[in-house]
Amino acid sequence: MAGESKIKLSYFTLVGLAEPIRFMLSYLGKDFEDYRFGGKEWLTIKPNTPWGKCPVLELNGQKLTQNVAICRYLGKEAGLGGKDNWEDLKIDEIIDVLTDLRIELVKYHYEMDVARKEALKGPTFNEIVPFYMKKLDDHVAKNNGYLANGKFSWADLYYGALSDCLNYLLGTEITDGYPNMKALKEKIFALPAIKAWVDKRPPDDLTFKEELGLIPKK
Numbered sequence: 001m002a003g004e005s006k007i008k009l010s011y012f013t014l015v016g017l018a019e020p021i022r023f024m025l026s027y028l029g030k031d032f033e034d035y036r037f038g039g040k041e042w043l044t045i046k047p048n049t050p051w052g053k054c055p056v057l058e059l060n061g062q063k064l065t066q067n068v069a070i071c072r073y074l075g076k077e078a079g080l081g082g083k084d085n086w087e088d089l090k091i092d093e094i095i096d097v098l099t100d101l102r103i104e105l106v107k108y109h110y111e112m113d114v115a116r117k118e119a120l121k122g123p124t125f126n127e128i129v130p131f132y133m134k135k136l137d138d139h140v141a142k143n144n145g146y147l148a149n150g151k152f153s154w155a156d157l158y159y160g161a162l163s164d165c166l167n168y169l170l171g172t173e174i175t176d177g178y179p180n181m182k183a184l185k186e187k188i189f190a191l192p193a194i195k196a197w198v199d200k201r202p203p204d205d206l207t208f209k210e211e212l213g214l215i216p217k218k
Contacts, residue, residue, distance in 0.1 A: 007032035010045065011055040013205035015164045017067045018055035023161035023188075024074035024154070026197035036202070039211025068095055068158075075154020082149060090148045091155045094139075098162055101132040105169035110214060129170065133178045140180040147184070160188025168204075 007025065011018030013036040025032050037045060042054070049056050053065045064070055072092075075081055082088040108124040111117040136147070144150040147159060163185050166174045175182035188194060 005061050006058070008035055008058040009033065009055060010035045010037065010058075012036065012042065012208050013038060013202075014208075015161075015168065015201075015204065016055075017165065019164060020071045020158045020161035021055060021057060021067055021074065022197060022201070023157050023194055024071050024078065026193045027157060027191070028074060028078050029193065034201075036205075037208075038205075039208035042208070042212070068099065071095075071154060071158050075157065078154065080152065080154040080157065082153065087149045087153075091153050094147045094155045095158060097132065097136070098159060101129075102162065102166060102169070104128045104132075105166060109169040109171075112214075124170075129174065133174065133181060137178040137180045140184055145180070145184060145187070156184060156188060157194075160185055160194065 007030055009018060009021055009025070009032055022032075022034065045054075045056075046052055049065060050063050051065050055065065055067055055070075057064045057070050072081075072095075075091075082091055104124065105128075108117065108120045111120055140147060146152055147155040163174065175185055189198060
């Protein structure tokens, strides 16, 4: 990231999909503006984003979106990529699995029809989450306590950051009952740069959800 200009990350007022980028930047020791906005402001920001999506990272004088692509780049900048294309593939596989799990939780969390949400609750808690978390827990056990290639990679940093988002969507601590995934999360949060970030980050403000119609207004 030679010759980089000021770094600015823009996202809603919560951890969400911006948190993995925040973790990556913090791990790299980068100073960045953590700009958080509400739902009404997003409607004015959205037309000026590259693809109508957030988070938006302003880096090297350009605006970028797609949190996985950004994290992949930052992870490699941090030396946390694979040693070859095969190891990169194994990292990407895990990232896609975590994305699949998140998408399933999004379906449950943001369902506004009460009856439909109740119908989704059983399968989400009793089938979907156990399916993914058990497989991931076993996978970590076989990979020296990490998610890919038996060593620390940006996949682990991404997971640690995403774990709070998964908890938020599920409404409970997703690692409960999965000791290897819990231990990995604790390992990531104990990294000095990550601990320093988590200790200073602002609390979530969920009023943007009402402004965007994601939850009924009180």
